[in-house]
Amino acid sequence: MNILAGIVMGSDSDLPVMEKASAVLIELGIPFELTVVSAHRTPARMMEYAAGAHKRGLKVLIAGAGGAAHLPGMLAAVTPLPVIGVPVRSSNSIDGWDSILSILQMPSGVPVATVALNGARNAGILAARILSVADEALQEKLILFMEEQKQKVEGKVKALKDKGFPNEFDRF
Amino acid sequence: MNILAGIVMGSDSDLPVMEKASAVLIELGIPFELTVVSAHRTPARMMEYAAGAHKRGLKVLIAGAGGAAHLPGMLAAVTPLPVIGVPVRSSNSIDGWDSILSILQMPSGVPVATVALNGARNAGILAARILSVADEALQEKLILFMEEQKQKVEGKVKALKDKGFPNEFDRF
Amino acid sequence: MNILAGIVMGSDSDLPVMEKASAVLIELGIPFELTVVSAHRTPARMMEYAAGAHKRGLKVLIAGAGGAAHLPGMLAAVTPLPVIGVPVRSSNSIDGWDSILSILQMPSGVPVATVALNGARNAGILAARILSVADEALQEKLILFMEEQKQKVEGKVKALKDKGFPNEFDRF
Amino acid sequence: MNILAGIVMGSDSDLPVMEKASAVLIELGIPFELTVVSAHRTPARMMEYAAGAHKRGLKVLIAGAGGAAHLPGMLAAVTPLPVIGVPVRSSNSIDGWDSILSILQMPSGVPVATVALNGARNAGILAARILSVADEALQEKLILFMEEQKQKVEGKVKALKDKGFPNEFDRF
Amino acid sequence: MNILAGIVMGSDSDLPVMEKASAVLIELGIPFELTVVSAHRTPARMMEYAAGAHKRGLKVLIAGAGGAAHLPGMLAAVTPLPVIGVPVRSSNSIDGWDSILSILQMPSGVPVATVALNGARNAGILAARILSVADEALQEKLILFMEEQKQKVEGKVKALKDKGFPNEFDRF
Amino acid sequence: MNILAGIVMGSDSDLPVMEKASAVLIELGIPFELTVVSAHRTPARMMEYAAGAHKRGLKVLIAGAGGAAHLPGMLAAVTPLPVIGVPVRSSNSIDGWDSILSILQMPSGVPVATVALNGARNAGILAARILSVADEALQEKLILFMEEQKQKVEGKVKALKDKGFPNEFDRF
Amino acid sequence: MNILAGIVMGSDSDLPVMEKASAVLIELGIPFELTVVSAHRTPARMMEYAAGAHKRGLKVLIAGAGGAAHLPGMLAAVTPLPVIGVPVRSSNSIDGWDSILSILQMPSGVPVATVALNGARNAGILAARILSVADEALQEKLILFMEEQKQKVEGKVKALKDKGFPNEFDRF
Amino acid sequence: MNILAGIVMGSDSDLPVMEKASAVLIELGIPFELTVVSAHRTPARMMEYAAGAHKRGLKVLIAGAGGAAHLPGMLAAVTPLPVIGVPVRSSNSIDGWDSILSILQMPSGVPVATVALNGARNAGILAARILSVADEALQEKLILFMEEQKQKVEGKVKALKDKGFPNEFDRF
Secondary structure (H helix, E strand, O other), X not given: OOOOEEEEEOOHHHHHHHHHHHHHHHHOOOOEXXXXXXXXXXXXXXXHXXXXXXXXXXXXXXXXXXXXXXXXXXXXXHOOOOEEEEEEOOOOOOOOHHHHHHHHOOOOXXXXXXXXXXXXXXXXHHHHHHHHHHOHHHHHHHHHHHHHHHXXXXXXXXXXXXXXXXXXXXXX | OOOOEEEEEXXXXXXXXXXXXXXXXXXXXXXXXXXXXXXXXXHHHHHHXXXXXOOXXXXXXXXXXXXXXXXXXXXXXXXXXXXXXXXXXXXXXXXXXXXXXXXXOOOOOOOOEEOOOOOHHHHHXXXXXXXXXHOHHHHHHHHHXXXXXXXXXXXXXXXXXXXXXXXXXXXX | OOOOEEEEEOOHHHXXXXXXXXXXXXXXXXXXXXXXXXXXXXXXXXXXXXXXXXXXXXXXXXXEEEOOOOHHHHHXXXXXXXXXXXXXXXXXXXXXXXXXXXXXXXXXXXXXXEOOOOOHHHHHHHHHHHHHHHOHHHHHHHHHHHHHHHHXXXXXXXXXXXXXXXXXXXOO | OOOOEEEEEOXXXXXXXXXXXXXXXXXXXXXXXXXXXXXXXXXXXXXXHHHHOOOOOOOEEEEEEEOOOOHXXXXXXXXXXXXXXXXXXXXXXXXXHHHHHHHHOOOOOOOOEEOOOOOHHHHHHHHHHHHHHHOHHHHHHHHHHHHHHHHHHHHXXXXXXXXXXXXXXXXX | OOOOEEEEEOOHHHHHHHHHHHHHHHHOOOOEEEEEOOOOOOHHHHHHHHHHHOOOOOOEEXXXXXXXXXXXXXXXXXXXXXXXXXXXXXXXXXOOHHHHHHHHOOOXXXXXXXXXXXXXXXXXXXXXXXXXXXXXXHHHHHHHHHHHHHHHHHHHHHHHHHOOOOOOOOOO | OOOOXXXXXXXXHHHHHHHHHHHHHHHOOOOEEEEEOOXXXXXXXXXXXHHHHOOXXXXXXXXXXXXXXXXXXXXXXXXXXXXXXXXXXXXXXXXXXXXXXXXXXXXXXXXXXXXXXXXXXXXXXXXXXXXXXXOHHHHHHHHHHHHHXXXXXXXXXXXXXXXXXXXXXXXX | OOOOEEXXXXXXXXXXXXXXXXXXXXXXXXXXXXXXXXOOOOHHHHHHHHHHHOOOOOOEEEEEEEOOOOHHHHHHHHOOOOXXXXXXXXXXXXXXXXXXXXXXXXXXOOOOEEOOOOOHHHHHHHHHHHHHHHOHHHHHHHHHHHHHHHXXXXXXXXXXXXXXXXXXXXXX | OOOOEEEEEOOHHHHHHHHHHHHHHHHOOOOEEEEEOOOOOOHHHHHHHHHHHOOOOOOXXXXXXXXXXXHHHHHHHHOOOOEEEEEEOOOOOOXXXXXXXXXXXXXXXXXXXXXXXXXXXXXXXXXXHHHHHHOHHHHHHHHHHHHHXXXXXXXXXXXXXXXXXXXXXXXX
């Protein structure tokens, strides 16, 4: 099966965050690849990765980075694919503000689809929503996925009531 | 031709910003609709809009709002489509920080593809990149679009040199 | 006895914070209910909860959420009741700034009574102050409650003096 | 008719903002008083105002102030009534951050119901919601008020469509 | 000997920070008192403390508080004495920003001499500098105090050199 | 009459702000001097000014600066006098945050009495409060000064009532 | 004469700021070139510029950009030359915070010498200081340059005294 | 061999951060000295250090400090050498914001080359890049140094692939 999503990160220290993107892609059955591409330490590699991605059949990129995070924006400058940026609260980041602003505030002409700080799981789901534009079955899966999320909350509603918290809204 | 993108905004005061999204969609030949949907003043309308969007054939939503901007996130909670959020620096916003954070920092499970403050033009381009997942001709257009951006910069390079600024890098 | 206050939270991970609201309501003898209502994972449930609250006899709502916290504002968009918002410094929050701004900065027409970050105890006291508008005995209790707070400080004044810190102001 | 709401502000320079609170109370038929009470320039007056408010029959206070805004919190320290705080972006304020934080971040035991920066109109609406706890007719008015807000948005929806923006969702 | 400085704090949880003010006053031989005065829980006590301080012979006040920290500013509103404010990074504070801004940003007419976050030791030294306006011997002590600080640094310079760090500037 | 207060600023562009300090000193009859001392452009002059101030009979320094504002802190490092720092929102400042933090956050041992952003008038009043430690007549003047501030507010209270705003608290 | 410094900017809208860098280089007699290099719109041009700079004899680069400013960091990733970054408060920037953080917070291994927001003049002076490492005559010029700055301040000192501001420190 | 770089810090508590600057200088074979120079506790020492540095043959200074960090800027005010500033997130700093702003935001005329928060290693590399202006062999070393960084990333790429993460881009 063709790889559709490329997950890249500026450093392997971002892996604990970025693995959540790959986990949700596995969960939704979307073939992906995952590797390290550093805008600052391997700029030529980054250019090559970005330039070739759509030619290799990839449809969406997910890029995570921290601090002065240039990877998502630089990929978006080279590839025509939609790029999802994950600001990572890395050790060299100021509470994540630098990661967020240097990914989000792209100039007119070169968009990055930014998700929440450390929001790699949401990056994976967003990638799936994007791929579902061309894949009706995937959209069905996503609707189910949302239904399951709802049911998990309902389970917690029940658990709270069972613990003895008064609740007149839910009549089980 | 089928409408593929829905552009909605919390208030018609957001129109001067959000029109830049529609302008780029027109430029790229993508059929869209544009209207006002207020999460706070018309919550039922918002729920209905979000619930029906994918059934009406829409493939991507662009939502702009300012201050405690709940529209993009609430749409994303109801629709399975990718939702692009545009933080608007409206008059009731604190330099845009509230708009950004209340759109960007969505909880796990419900992503919003956030673009820069007032970045509606980038929201339109991102929508086009997303739609190009299912439309090769559109991807070609986007590659051309990037090429044109490059050429505009080169024009400015020339203009600066013509103004007399020394420049040994560019040999025209 | 009729339930007067509804305490809801976006996730059961907010419970350790939000329980302080219920604790103070118990202390002041105000009947309440407490459950999970997620704006993002259970939007329909949220709409239903908000639409029915005043019909079920509730007089005030307390809603806690973190990150892009849409629950308090969305409830306030549907119910005519006063809604108290508690910004929660949850794990996915940026030091609480996102929680605060996405609850506080509501647009004109739809107010949320926002309390301090993690200020669920104050949310409970504020709910009591609001209910005392229709309940003179409760106002008396609140005056007593403030008197007791004063006495606790006086106890600490004495303790500090007993520890040997010089203090010429208080002549015990 | 008895005065139910007291609107106070730290300086008459806050009047252009705070008048929006009185305007909405007039609109909703709620008797109020409005004056200047400065925590810093007239501390004794402030103590007296706060101590007597509930004895004079007031049911809710709205207090606006800017910079190191101590008025709402100090009133709340003395009165048992619900106090609504309006952070004002005054000339001596740092983009409103000081006004917001010094009103919002009250210690446990003394709540202030904080609204958005310059959100005096919302303070008035919140006061009405609070008073409606003891006044069913007022709650009816508030439901109507929300309905009218909805209709204003629908008017704008129509206006945008009439301007020629495509809109397949609304079939007028 | 007459008490010259009053150290007060909003809560006894501020004691670990505020004790550093008393420690330096002891070191410099300045008689002081130290107690709890809560602007929010004991407003009448606070008014009384502030109103009487200069009559009891005090010459300077040091007030520490966290969160929406109103104590220093309210004291300064009542007393003609110089008031030194210590923003405390308490548990209910947002990284100290609220404490700083609600102490520092006082309106024109009512100054508070604000020191760094948790800077109680500096508050004590500042109180000594203020008292030295009327006490030449104290000024001499402060000059010595600064000399000792310099010597401590010189000790560290030597220690670093002894550890083997190259240093051609200092010839011991 | 001996000069008691030295007002210095980093640049003559700070004069419109810093003149408010001299204005209030004139109002209170306190002899002062005012000049430009730049920590960055005239470091030797700054060292000399600071080292000699107490020898020339000055009792308090007021220093205003913007951006990376080192003047107040460097003066405080050399002089034993109390130094009041005025953060100036100059053209090269980021909304004043840099000015505030580089004046306020002095390390332990070297205090600066920081006032609000652009708060030069408060710096003058604070200088007067400090000087009143050695001057009972000045303390009397300051008590009168506070009384006059109170009366100005009362004038505004009357003006608002005369404009027709309901006010049951003030019975004129 | 060989070009020693390359001044580049992300967009010609940065020219009014960045011209101040070229102005000071002209003042100090340092040969430079100035052009537009956009990391996002002309990534290949940027790579080529950075890769060739040291081969063409350049000794230092000055790069200005606003918003998610990737140009300085990306140049530094490719060239071995010292790169000076100028954060520009462009129209699409959030008060300059995004520009600052995305230039300053570079990961370990790839430094950018960041100057103040809009600090292009300082970037030029810093470039001169850097070049003076290999050019004693230039160091002499810089010492003179600092002397002239001092004299300008002294002129202002005199002007203030001539205006009538008391000043006992300066005896002209 | 002549010492070329001076590393100074405001306090020996900054040593764990600042040692990373000396480590990289050792790695690159650049002779340096390292000591404590406190702008606030030893102002005369600081003036003397700055005034003599270029006369002793030093070519570049690296200065680290936290909180209201005046050391880098004051050195730059006195020396004609390039000064690299390292904002340190010390215990008395507010998340590093004060350190950054009081080093970065220098006024026109007196530049400091600021690196990332705690970025002492980058300060060392930047010093090397600066020294390479006069030392071709050092430039060669820096090019090698960048090559090694690239190879480390490639090692991690391989490690991730070996762990089983899919990766079609890298064909080993």
